[in-house]
Amino acid sequence: MIPRRLRHSALSKANYGFHGDRLDSEKRIVYVAVAGMMLMVATVGSLVVFILSVVALLGIYGWYPSFVAQQWFIYDEFFAVFSFLGILFGAFATSFLLSKKNCLLVVASGIACTVSGAGVFVVSLIQPLARLWPAITYYFLPLFIAPLIGTFIIYVKEDEENEI
Numbered sequence: 001m002i003p004r005r006l007r008h009s010a011l012s013k014a015n016y017g018f019h020g021d022r023l024d025s026e027k028r029i030v031y032v033a034v035a036g037m038m039l040m041v042a043t044v045g046s047l048v049v050f051i052l053s054v055v056a057l058l059g060i061y062g063w064y065p066s067f068v069a070q071q072w073f074i075y076d077e078f079f080a081v082f083s084f085l086g087i088l089f090g091a092f093a094t095s096f097l098l099s100k101k102n103c104l105l106v107v108a109s110g111i112a113c114t115v116s117g118a119g120v121f122v123v124s125l126i127q128p129l130a131r132l133w134p135a136i137t138y139y140f141l142p143l144f145i146a147p148l149i150g151t152f153i154i155y156v157k158e159d160e161e162n163e164i
Contacts, residue, residue: 031157032097038150039094042113045142046086049120053079075127082119086143089113093147103158110151117143 056076060069093109096102120143124135 028157028161031153035150035153035157036094036097038146038153039090039097039110039113041142042117042147042150043087043090043094045146046083046090046113046116046120049139049143050080050083050087053083071128075123078123079120082116082123083143085116086113086120086147089116090147093151097154103154107151107155107158110147110154113147114144114151117147120144 053076057073057080060073060076063069064072089109089112093106093113096106096109117139121135121139124130124139125132
């Protein structure tokens, strides 16, 4: 009679040989899905900010007197530029991730998306009439933290896979 501990070990090795490391592949799918969702949140958030900033740029002289519009114009331009870069790099990172391209491209695009989100957040803090809590909820969380977490997940998972 084979001792139970040895029998269990032999069965688990046979099961591993037949099914592979199924738990790790399921974890990887979840990590990639979460990272992709975070990068999509950043891309959609950047799209919303870009649309709002372009609308503000187009109508700024109709809404405000010229001295007020001149004061806000540069900030709306920065919002438009940084959010456009967030859309661009967020879309690149998401598409590279979902098409299973090189991890370096995903991480580089994710970092660029994170930096552009940080740019939007900084502009929201230095503009006239800046308020901290709306800046955190509208810009910091969706445009900076979301791509940062998504990029970090991909970087850590790829680093773990390279160690094995």
